[in-house]
Amino acid sequence: MRIKTSALRFGVAAAALGLTVFGVALGQHQEVFQKAVRICLECIGIG
């Protein structure tokens, strides 16, 4: 069971890293940035 747990956590960590790197390659981090540097009117209860 311990081996399965270990494999799962390393597998998920690798998948997470892969997704993040792929997202950066697509420029999705810039989309996050563009959203985060403007006041989100919906978030603060105005939009």
Place this chain on the structure above:
Amino acid sequence: MPGMYRDRVKRGNKRRISFQRMIQLLAAAAFNGYALGFGKGKIFTGQTKLFCVPVLNCYSCPGALGACPIGSLQAALGSGKNRFPFYVLGLMMLFGVVLGRAVCGLLCPFGLVQDLLHKIPVPKLAVPKKIDRPARYVKYIVLLVLVILLPAFAVGNAGIAPPYFCKYVCPAGTLGGGIPLLLANPGLRQAAGWLLGWKSLVLLVILALSAVIHRPFCKYLCPLGAFYALFNRFSFYQMRFDREKCVGCGKCERACPMNVEVTKNINSPECIRCGMCKNVCPTGAVSSGFSCGKAASPDARETTPEM
């Protein structure tokens, strides 16, 4: 009296800030380090906002140095570009697999607010199990419906969906973003309408409930907590329970703010790794730490997280 127990009693007699509280305060300050923003009524626009923070911390909070993962996820899904949010989801999974819900117990500023409110000396409410157990699943519904499905599919005329959770529910956004910005920015104040009234009501109800129920938002509503809960059983950071050292006093389960059955299911999806069980255990049977999956030494006799 065993040495370890004696030390714990000695430490318990001194009124000093706990390790958990210290980490919570440092994290809240680190995630909201742009102090000038609170005075100016403007938000930070530096490069650190390329990254998502692991906690529910509104990116429209004047002090916020990073992006909120739940807000970013909704923005990506509702952007009308029909693209899978690789970056945000990858980061969220990374936080989840490393820390699990330790993010909730140790890092989340809104968790800290709830913890502090629960210190108010008013009678506490024990939610009956009949209500508590099914209500714990509400946060998963919030995650699925308000954070994923509606932003992805319920798009408006412009082909863009609003961030439904942020817009109609998120109390952390109202407290950290809405109130400070409206106080410091008269232009925004004039634009406030019924939505602000609704969100303020949600915030007030959650804050009031926090005084009588421990962390009601984390238990029942937080979509980020629901997401990290999926990783709790196999994350690198784990709680450990040594059955050989346990004397069955039950202190751990009475101390647990999330009502986790510590001796049976210590890495339950509900455990926020706050360390309360560890602090009250008189024999040191509960511990926590990072595990890379190496076999435990025979002396440690630690329980393996059940899958």
